[in-house]
Amino acid sequence: MKFGVFVPQGWRMDLVELDDPVEQWEAMTAVARAADAGPWDSVWLFDHFHTVPEPVRETVFEAWTATAALARDTRRVNIGQMVGCNGYRNPALYAKIASTVDVASRGRLYAGIGAGWYEHEWKAFGYPWTGLKDRMGSFAESVELIHRLWTEDDVVFKGTYHSVDKPIIEPRRKPKLWIGGGGERVTLRLVARYGDACNVGTGRVDVIQRKLAILRRHCDEVGRDYDEIVKSTSINVFPVEAGADPGVATAKARGRYSLDEFAEIGAGGTPGALAEVVTTKQLTEHVEQLAEAGIEYVLAYIPGVAYDHEPMQRFAEDVVPAFS
Known part of the structure; x- marks a missing residue:
């Protein structure tokens, strides 16, 4: 088992206690450097422009700019996006950006890609918001193209x-290439064909088991070795010592928010995915269940980091040491 940690980028309202954008940037960088000095395998960013759960006028640092900068501010950890939004960059540009950042990081890039979902954000920045069928069709072509552009010369492609x-x-x-999402007919089939890693289930064991069983079937269909693909999931947690009072333990990280607001913001507005305050024993047990799945x-x-x-x-x- 390996572990990565998200840096505070602003998307989940996780820099609002700091007023100066430079100070906010340095807070983000400080988390990446702390991870670089510890046992973490990677640091991660979101690819969003506006905050959640509501778009407000607060800092959100752009993902690929921040990825490139963190590549030079760290020395050991891998750096990824969970995940890059397909609609924000055409696939050839994405392939070019990613190859550049991989050089800047000396081979430490985990390039994330997903179909995208934040409708308000697309429209605000002038990206055409289409139906799910067209977004997934565009995503499927992009993943194939990105893979080919990284592995072939003189690629000619005329798709829909x-x-x-x-x-x-x-x-x-x-x-x-980390492909995010658990779509059973398109996304997981793309993982089987082109992905080096997938991200599914948001920590839910039952969902993970179902999605990975489907991924295995897709791998069998296309002749891909299922074990070649890294299977990952994301969790929203705030670990505390056993017996700690949640309100007291989270006070420094919560800032202006109540405990309930802190949990909701830590989940990024995702229904059913509240950031939980858990003991390290509970967290270890949950990770063990994830491994079994x-x-x-x-x-x-980790909200408030x-x-x-x-x-x-x-x-x-x-x-982390329990899984080393």
């Missing part, structure tokens, strides 16, 4: 949604 005519992708690198990689979002590194350190010291 994308076309390229021998774009030169140099330096040509092939970072690990087939998960090999856990991505942790911009203001308090202690829960991240507790996770690193009390949970």
